[in-house]
Structures are given as structure tokens and as C-alpha cells.
Amino acid sequence: MAQSSDVNLLMTRSISPNDLLIRRLQSIHPVSNEEIRALRDLPLEIASLEPGHDIVRMGERPTQCCVVIEGFTCIYKLTSDGGRQIMAIHVPGDIPDIQSLHLGVMDFGLAPISSCTVGYIPHEKIQQVCDTYPRLGVALWRETLIDAAIYRDWMLNIGQREAFGRVAHLVCELMMRLKAVGLTEGSSFKFPVTQANLADAFGISSVHMSRVYGMLAKQGLLLVTRTHITVLDWDELQEAGDFDPTYLHLERNAPA
Structure with a gap:
């Protein structure tokens, strides 16, 4: 092939x-x-x-x-x-x-x-x-x-966090997993996934998903386009998502 x-x-x-x-x-x-x-x-x-x-x-x-x-x-x-x-x-x-x-x-x-x-x-x-x-x-x-x-x-x-925290947590996770294989560009990574797909991951509607992205952008945590996510404030994003990377068991534990 x-x-x-x-x-x-x-x-x-x-x-x-x-x-x-x-x-x-x-x-x-x-x-x-x-x-x-x-x-x-x-x-x-x-x-x-x-x-x-x-x-x-x-x-x-x-x-x-x-x-x-x-x-x-x-x-x-x-x-x-x-x-x-x-x-x-x-x-x-x-x-x-x-x-x-x-x-x-x-x-x-x-x-x-x-x-x-x-x-x-x-x-x-x-x-x-x-x-x-x-x-x-x-x-x-x-x-x-x-x-x-x-x-x-x-x-x-999904069971214990509000939608805002769920999304922040996933972005932190993706940032670290992609960084581990060398697929981040500074504080950005490619993520051309629709809000409808993400809504199915978080158990919320597509409209709610759009609102959460807007809230994260308004608070200066993320910049989201159709193809990329840029993390604007890593420390605040981790706090918003109650994110502890221990469960990923990676050699490298924080984005540069």
C-alpha cells in the first residue's frame, strides 16, 4: 500500500x-x-x-x-x-x-x-x-x-468535574502525551477534532462544548482554532483541570 x-x-x-x-x-x-x-x-x-x-x-x-x-x-x-x-x-x-x-x-x-x-x-x-x-x-x-x-x-x-474542568484536564493530558512523542510546537499542538466528537467524550452537547471553549479562551487559558490548540497559561490550565500527571507515568512530567 x-x-x-x-x-x-x-x-x-x-x-x-x-x-x-x-x-x-x-x-x-x-x-x-x-x-x-x-x-x-x-x-x-x-x-x-x-x-x-x-x-x-x-x-x-x-x-x-x-x-x-x-x-x-x-x-x-x-x-x-x-x-x-x-x-x-x-x-x-x-x-x-x-x-x-x-x-x-x-x-x-x-x-x-x-x-x-x-x-x-x-x-x-x-x-x-x-x-x-x-x-x-x-x-x-x-x-x-x-x-x-x-x-x-x-x-x-466525567463523574466529578464540571465541563470547564473536564476540557481543561483533557487539554493538559493531550499536551503531555504529544510532547512525549515530539509532536508539540512550543505551547501548541495540532488537534483538528470537531466539537461534536469532543462532546461525546465529555457527555455534553456540542453547544455546551462550544461555550466551554469560549470560557477557556475568555479566561486567557487557551487559543483554539479548527486545527490547533495553543496553551496560553499552563499553570492556570492545570489548576482549572485539577490536573495531576502521575497517571500518565511519563518520564517527562511538564511541557517546556
Whole structure:
């Protein structure tokens, strides 16, 4: 499959698709030079996707995992009448469906929430690397544990914070996760995700989501455009979101 223009852009910046996965694992676990070479040798089948086309559907039995290379994906579940709750947002470098390596049937849907490029890796190739390099198996296990930690903080965020704090908290989280893989530009990061998608993550309406963005801008915390978010006051944003980065278990704990 031909590489997308997004992947070509990454290559011109000397960041290969495999390097994003390596950066993600390095941010949470030591990775040796030999292990880095093994990760670089993993075959990735590159695909470009748009919102509205699932990567994996609930009930499917996938034989491969995907690495997010460009854009953002979400894990979601549906109610019987079609209501959607976004359970997690994944950034480049993440393997959002790593659970499928050990769980035969998917109990959630995985979909793009922006224009997105992913790389598919067959389960057998991941298992071979883990068998040959057991520490990489530990790193991927640690990744799933951190996913669980993020779920717990999201539950607290939605259950106990007002919408203003929920949004501030997520922006802090995204800033740190993207910084860990080298995808921030100073105090800004690319985030072309619609307010309707974010509303499904926060359990609020699109209108309410728009108001919250406006409140954060009015208080001098954020500058939001259709494609980017700029953090104007990091310390105040953390306070507004009651944000403690411990649950991310990153080597680097604050944006520069």
C-alpha cells in the first residue's frame, strides 16, 4: 500500500512511522538499541482513514493491531439506541487496540476522529518480537496498564468535574502525551477534532462544548482554532483541570 502524504511529511522530518511507536515506548519504559532495531523492523501496512470509517468494530476478531501515525483515534461504545460515549482518545505513537493481541473479541469500537493515518501490524509479528525481546513484552504490558490508568482518570473527570474542568484536564493530558512523542510546537499542538466528537467524550452537547471553549479562551487559558490548540497559561490550565500527571507515568512530567 502506498504511503500517504502525511507519512511522507513525517519522513521529511526524519520521523518514520515506526519511530513514533519507539518514542511512545521510550517515554514509559527503557528500550535498548537492539530493541529499537527490532521495532524499526516491524512491518507496517499504512492506511489513510477519515472519520466515519471504523478501524475495528465491536464484536470483530482482528488479527492485527494498529499504530496511530498521524491524527487522532478514539475508543467508543454505543448504547442500544445509538448513543455514543467516547472512552479514550489516542495520539500518534499509541497502539489503541493492543488488547486484541490477547482478547479474541473486541468489546469496543475503534475509529478515527480526524483525518488519520495508521499502520497495521500482524499479531504474529508483535508476538515474535515479544518472544525474542521479553522486555518489549513488558513495555507493551506497561502500555496497557497506563491505558487503564487513563480510563480511571477519565471516569473521575466525567463523574466529578464540571465541563470547564473536564476540557481543561483533557487539554493538559493531550499536551503531555504529544510532547512525549515530539509532536508539540512550543505551547501548541495540532488537534483538528470537531466539537461534536469532543462532546461525546465529555457527555455534553456540542453547544455546551462550544461555550466551554469560549470560557477557556475568555479566561486567557487557551487559543483554539479548527486545527490547533495553543496553551496560553499552563499553570492556570492545570489548576482549572485539577490536573495531576502521575497517571500518565511519563518520564517527562511538564511541557517546556
